[in-house]
Structures are given as structure tokens and as C-alpha cells.
Amino acid sequence: MKTVSGFVxxxxxxxxxxxxxxxxxxxTKGARVVDVVASANQWGDVVRQIGGRxxxxxxxxxxxxxxxxxxxxxxRDAARLARANLVVLNGLGYDDWAHKLLGAQPSSQRQVLxxxxxxxxxxxxxxxxxxxxxxxxxARAIADALAAQDPKDAAYFRANAARFIESLQPLxxxxxxxxxxxxxxxxxxxxxxxxYLVDAAGLHTETPPxxxxxxxxxxxxxxxxxxxxDDLVSKRRIDALLYNAQAVxxxxxxxxxxxxxxxxxxxxxxxxxxxxLTFQQWQIDQARALLTALASR
Numbered sequence: 001m002k003t004v005s006g007f008v009x010x011x012x013x014x015x016x017x018x019x020x021x022x023x024x025x026x027x028t029k030g031a032r033v034v035d036v037v038a039s040a041n042q043w044g045d046v047v048r049q050i051g052g053r054x055x056x057x058x059x060x061x062x063x064x065x066x067x068x069x070x071x072x073x074x075x076r077d078a079a080r081l082a083r084a085n086l087v088v089l090n091g092l093g094y095d096d097w098a099h100k101l102l103g104a105q106p107s108s109q110r111q112v113l114x115x116x117x118x119x120x121x122x123x124x125x126x127x128x129x130x131x132x133x134x135x136x137x138x139a140r141a142i143a144d145a146l147a148a149q150d151p152k153d154a155a156y157f158r159a160n161a162a163r164f165i166e167s168l169q170p171l172x173x174x175x176x177x178x179x180x181x182x183x184x185x186x187x188x189x190x191x192x193x194x195x196y197l198v199d200a201a202g203l204h205t206e207t208p209p210x211x212x213x214x215x216x217x218x219x220x221x222x223x224x225x226x227x228x229x230d231d232l233v234s235k236r237r238i239d240a241l242l243y244n245a246q247a248v249x250x251x252x253x254x255x256x257x258x259x260x261x262x263x264x265x266x267x268x269x270x271x272x273x274x275x276x277l278t279f280q281q282w283q284i285d286q287a288r289a290l291l292t293a294l295a296s297r
Contacts, residue, residue, distance in 0.1 A: 091116030
């Protein structure tokens with residue numbers, strides 16, 4: 001992932017960043033609206049649903065055409081973060097650029113919720129929003145963070161979180177159906193984006209770890225890892241290929257074409273929330289696509 005290095009300091013010294021020195025507004029006054037900035041829109045949409053009318057939510061990384069791992073921050077991002085009452089980050093290195101911006105503009109009036117700190121995953125995979133069984137815990141952490149900023153509406157936030165958790169039932173049922181109908185089925189992914197979903201569904205990941213790490217970091221996989229992935233697909237040793245449609249490289253495009261020729265179902269997944277969908281719609285569409293792909297083998 002690209003970092004901001006000295007970029008923030010230069011802008012701050014030059015007074016270029018709009019909003020520098022602007023303290024977050026008091027969210028307990030007036031209409032009681034918490035100003036929230038999420039590093040990426042997958043968590044931003046969850047915050048929007050839980051915050052409701054008492055939260056104004058902006059998401060920085062939201063383009064479906066952008067690889068979040070290669071995101072470069074801007075002065076506008078710094079200004080947004082400077083004015084936020086609550087900042088929601090993913091953690092595990094996914095949004096280090098935001099940590100750097102926040103470190104350059106400290107404020108005792110700003111709260112930062114890092115989802116990885118709330119969930120405490122055992123691994124290093126940063127794509128926590130695919131961890132279906134832990135989504136209720138994330139929702140509760142978000143409700144608690146909003147309530148800390150606006151205590152008068154704590155019951156409202158927690159009721160919205162309960163509704164959000166209830167709305168996850170179709171997704172949880174689909175994941176359970178994958179596990180019961182296709183226990184231990186072998187699959188591969190072009191990078192670790194759907195890793196937690198694969199684990200929750202009881203599937204077996206065949207992807208060479210070095211291949212996934214290379215694609216995620218924007219580098220070429222080693223020849224050995226590339227050949228092992230080719231063999232998995234061409235010899236039909238996997239029942240589905242989960243393909244990150246948001247971070248496409250010549251290597252992954254070639255692998256997808258190989259899967260099509262070899263009769264291996266391809267399930268597209270994305271890192272950020274596509275336009276026009278809620279978080280729940282997005283996740284259940286992908287889980288159902290995976291269930292359908294596995295059933296076709």
C-alpha cells in the first residue's frame with residue numbers, strides 16, 4: 001500500500017490543508033449529529049445504517065474502479081478527518097494512510113474506532129468485512145462508538161445495530177448452506193479478499209500463500225506459485241475460483257481466462273461496496289454466487 005510519508009507534513013506546514021486546526025463540532029448539541037468519516041465505504045455503509053439520522057457519514061475510499069491497497073490520500077481527506085467526531089478505520093495495515101493523517105492532526109475531541117482492535121482477529125488478513133460470523137460484533141462496536149459521541153441517542157444506535165444484525169440472517173444462512181452442502185470443498189482466490197468468507201463456509205483454500213500476497217501487494221507472483229495456481233485451475237483441482245474484480249492484473253486476467261477454458265466456475269468479489277447496494281445486499285449476492293458455483297460442479 002502506498003503511504004503518505006512527508007506529504008502530510010509539507011501540506012500542514014504550508015497551510016494548504018483546508019480545515020487544519022478546525023476542531024470537531026460538538027455532536028451533543030442541536031440535532032445531535034455525529035460527523036463520521038470511514039476510511040472505506042464497506043464500513044461506511046454499516047455506520048450509516050446504525051447511525052441513521054444522528055450520523056453524517058462520509059467514506060473516503062469508495063470507487064469500485066480503485067484498488068484500496070494502492071490508495072494515495074489527498075488534502076481533502078485530511079480536511080475530512082480533521083473535522084470528524086468519529087473516524088472508523090479497518091486496521092491491519094489496510095488504511096495506514098489514515099493513521100498518518102490523524103497523527104499529523106491530533107485532537108482530544110476525535111474518537112477513532114479501529115475494527116481490527118474491536119474484533120482482534122488471529123491472522124493478518126485485513127479484509128475483515130468478509131468475516132460473516134464477526135459482523136455482529138463489529139456492529140455493536142460501531143453502536144458503542146456512536147453512543148460515546150452522542151450518549152442521548154445510545155438506545156437509538158443500539159436498536160439500529162440490532163436491526164442490522166437481524167438483517168444479516170439471510171447471509172448467515174447462505175454461508176451455513178455452503179458449509180453443509182459442500183464441506184471442505186477446494187477453492188482458490190486471486191487474493192485474500194474473501195478469505196474470511198471461505199473459512200466461515202468451511203471450504204478449503206488451495207491458493208499458494210505467496211501468490212495471494214504478491215497480487216495483493218501489486219507485484220508479480222513467483223514462477224513456482226504462478227505455476228501451482230495454473231495447475232489448480234487447468235487440472236480442475238478446485239471447485240471455484242474467487243476472483244477480485246476490483247484489482248485486476250495481467251496475471252489474474254489470464255487466470256480467469258484459463259478458468260473459463262477449463263470449466264472452473266469464477267465468482268467475482270470486490271473489496272469496496274458497489275454503487276447502489278447496501279452492505280448486506282452486496283455480501284449476500286456474493287455468497288449466493290459462491291453457493292451456485294459450487295453446486296454447478
